[in-house]
Amino acid sequence: MNQQPGTSGLIFNEPLLWDKSRDGRCAMSLPKSDVEREPLDENLTGDSPNLPQLSELDVVRHYTRLSQWNFGVDSGMYPLGSCTMKYNPKTNEVQAARQGFASAHPLSGDEFSQGALKLMYNLEQYLAEITGFEAVTLQPAAGAHGELAGMLMIHAYFAKNGKQRSKILIPDTAHGTNPASAALCGYESINIKSGKNGILEPSVVEAIMDEDTAGIMLTNPNTLGLFETDIKEIALIVHSKGGLVYGDGANMNAIMGIVKPGDIGIDVLHLNLHKTFSTPHGGGGPGSGPVAVGKTLEPFLPIPRIVKELDTYKLVTDFPDTMGRIHTFYGHFGIMVRAYAYILSMGAKGLTDASKLAVLNANYVKESLKGTLNLPYDLPCMHECVFNDEFQKEYHITTMDMAKRLLDFGFHPPTVYFPLVVDGAFMVEPTETESKEDIDQFIDAVKAIAREAAEDPEKLRKAPLLTKVTRLDEVAAARKPCLRG
Amino acid sequence: MKEINDLILPDDVKYTKSHEWAKISGDIVTIGLNDYAQDQLGEIVFVELPEAGDTFSKGDEFGSVESVKAVSEIYIPISGEIVEINEDLEDAPELVNESCYDNGWLIKVKPEDVSELNDLMDKDEYLDMLKG
Numbered sequence: 146m147n148q149q150p151g152t153s154g155l156i157f158n159e160p161l162l163w164d165k166s167r168d169g170r171c172a173m174s175l176p177k178s179d180v181e182r183e184p185l186d187e188n189l190t191g192d193s194p195n196l197p198q199l200s201e202l203d204v205v206r207h208y209t210r211l212s213q214w215n216f217g218v219d220s221g222m223y224p225l226g227s228c229t230m231k232y233n234p235k236t237n238e239v240q241a242a243r244q245g246f247a248s249a250h251p252l253s254g255d256e257f258s259q260g261a262l263k264l265m266y267n268l269e270q271y272l273a274e275i276t277g278f279e280a281v282t283l284q285p286a287a288g289a290h291g292e293l294a295g296m297l298m299i300h301a302y303f304a305k306n307g308k309q310r311s312k313i314l315i316p317d318t319a320h321g322t323n324p325a326s327a328a329l330c331g332y333e334s335i336n337i338k339s340g341k342n343g344i345l346e347p348s349v350v351e352a353i354m355d356e357d358t359a360g361i362m363l364t365n366p367n368t369l370g371l372f373e374t375d376i377k378e379i380a381l382i383v384h385s386k387g388g389l390v391y392g393d394g395a396n397m398n399a400i401m402g403i404v405k406p407g408d409i410g411i412d413v414l415h416l417n418l419h420k421t422f423s424t425p426h427g428g429g430g431p432g433s434g435p436v437a438v439g440k441t442l443e444p445f446l447p448i449p450r451i452v453k454e455l456d457t458y459k460l461v462t463d464f465p466d467t468m469g470r471i472h473t474f475y476g477h478f479g480i481m482v483r484a485y486a487y488i489l490s491m492g493a494k495g496l497t498d499a500s501k502l503a504v505l506n507a508n509y510v511k512e513s514l515k516g517t518l519n520l521p522y523d524l525p526c527m528h529e530c531v532f533n534d535e536f537q538k539e540y541h542i543t544t545m546d547m548a549k550r551l552l553d554f555g556f557h558p559p560t561v562y563f564p565l566v567v568d569g570a571f572m573v574e575p576t577e578t579e580s581k582e583d584i585d586q587f588i589d590a591v592k593a594i595a596r597e598a599a600e601d602p603e604k605l606r607k608a609p610l611l612t613k614v615t616r617l618d619e620v621a622a623a624r625k626p627c628l629r630g
Numbered sequence: 631m632k633e634i635n636d637l638i639l640p641d642d643v644k645y646t647k648s649h650e651w652a653k654i655s656g657d658i659v660t661i662g663l664n665d666y667a668q669d670q671l672g673e674i675v676f677v678e679l680p681e682a683g684d685t686f687s688k689g690d691e692f693g694s695v696e697s698v699k700a701v702s703e704i705y706i707p708i709s710g711e712i713v714e715i716n717e718d719l720e721d722a723p724e725l726v727n728e729s730c731y732d733n734g735w736l737i738k739v740k741p742e743d744v745s746e747l748n749d750l751m752d753k754d755e756y757l758d759m760l761k762g
Binding site for chain 2: 538541545562619620623624
């Protein structure tokens with residue numbers, strides 16, 4: 146086996162800044178004042194804030210040490226299924242930091258924001274082209290927010306047509322946020338089961354779809370990493386009863402440049418720029434969840450919308466059927482710049498290749514590990530594959546034990562216990578940006594862990610062993626949470 | 631996790647397909663999670679129960695249990711009115727793991743129709759179901 150990246154290197158302990166503080170220490174010198182001192186009115190003053198007093202080196206070491214406790218795509222493979230933790234090229238950051246973009250202010254008006262508006266307009270056009278839809282809004286702040294915007298548009302559509310509907314169909318292979326988004330619009334979500342091979346069957350939809358059902362929310366590729374092959378037929382069934390099809394495009398990384406969701410019967414789709422279009426995530430945001438719509442829903446898009454007239458761009462709010470506003474100003478602009486930079490640097494062929502390689506890498510992992518871990522749905526997968534711990538049950542080793550042990554080998558663990566349709570799911574999404582050598586290292590690590598499960602299960606139950614903190618007591622944390630520092 | 635043969639399954643309670651148990655005493659039925667359920671769930675960290683006075687129909691979801699692994703719904707095996715809930719579980723949800731048939735009971739129900747209990751499984755039938 147090749148040398149694995151995990152090791153117990155020099156990782157430093159680091160106290161809180163307040164514990165390091167010593168009176169009189171200071172990391173900066175203020176320039177000499179060139180005005181006379183004038184004491185503030187007592188009414189305007191209070192106790193000074195309790196700030197730590199530190200030297201420059203104290204501060205540098207503090208944050209350097211904290212950064213060494215961190216793990217990100219820049220430090221190692223991060224095969225977190227359903228999250229598309231691809232590498233984010235540094236050029237995206239360079240473009241977003243350009244002064245014209247970084248200093249743009251939403252209150253400076255259309256006249257002084259032409260560059261920013263042009264970028265947003267073009268990005269909308271590119272995303273419409275990639276997804277096969279008429280129009281796009283960039284406003285939603287993340288995927289679930291995009292879902293909510295999409296569902297509010299569906300809700301506005303039925304209200305406009307004079308008869309609101311009460312239900313929405315959601316398969317068990319859809320993303321977990323889908324029922325929540327539907328519920329916020331007042332729809333009751335009706336859970337429907339996928340077929341034996343993990344694919345939704347049209348007959349199941351046909352049996353339950355009626356004229357009180359607003360439509361269906363489905364994720365394609367679904368959360369098992371499988372392509373919903375009967376999507377066109379399902380869309381026909383839903384449309385024949387006057388319903389609409391919501392597509393969760395969070396897994397778009399599998400099909401960019403290959404399938405246009407707008408061409409296969411989907412009426413509205415959200416994208417996650419922070420997944421598919423390579424903007425940073427995993428640290429709490431900000432994300433970006435644009436929504437693309439076909440002709441049916443275009444009048445209901447949130448305002449303001451960007452309109453191009455001759456060579457100028459302006460924000461327009463005069464759309465009488467709009468669902469309203471979904472975000473202050475116009476969404477997370479810095480993320481849009483990064484996604485735009487990504488699309489331009491990749492080009493159409495590059496984006497298509499990215500999806501092809503994402504699918505190839507996932508299938509390579511699936512084929513390489515299928516004798517090592519149980520594979521409940523043994524079909525060609527899309528951008529991710531889902532195993533479980535069935536083979537390890539005889540040693541009383543769980544998915545959680547194996548995921549924790551992967552930390553010792555230097556990998557971020559895959560997504561565990563999701564999707565719910567697979568008991569003990571172990572969901573791997575390598576993405577297109579990992580090399581074959583890195584993927585092989587991951588595969589070797591999982592195989593080594595499976596051997597340990599049989600030979601030294603006790604070691605796995607204690608893992609991770611090399612990390613700064615070892616196995617956390619999640620039970621105590623949940624039963625007796627400490628909610629204050 | 632336990633092997634099927636290691637499960638504690640008392641003879642004097644009835645079992646549901648969704649792994650609850652029910653036991654009648656006088657005109658009150660006590661309901662809890664069985665040993666298989668608590669073992670599969672792992673360490674339970676929170677139990678959500680209805681309030682006394684609420685009524686349910688057989689098969690309704692009446693609460694949920696949360697473990698480190700998952701949140702699971704719990705279903706009532708008999709129609710009726712809740713007369714008492716196990717308030718100790720609020721501070722000590724681990725009682726469901728430690729003593730699922732005794733201190734870890736969930737609710738007490740005044741049944742509408744006691745004969746509904748006859749639809750539940752006895753120990754042998756339940757074991758057969760687990761073995762599939």
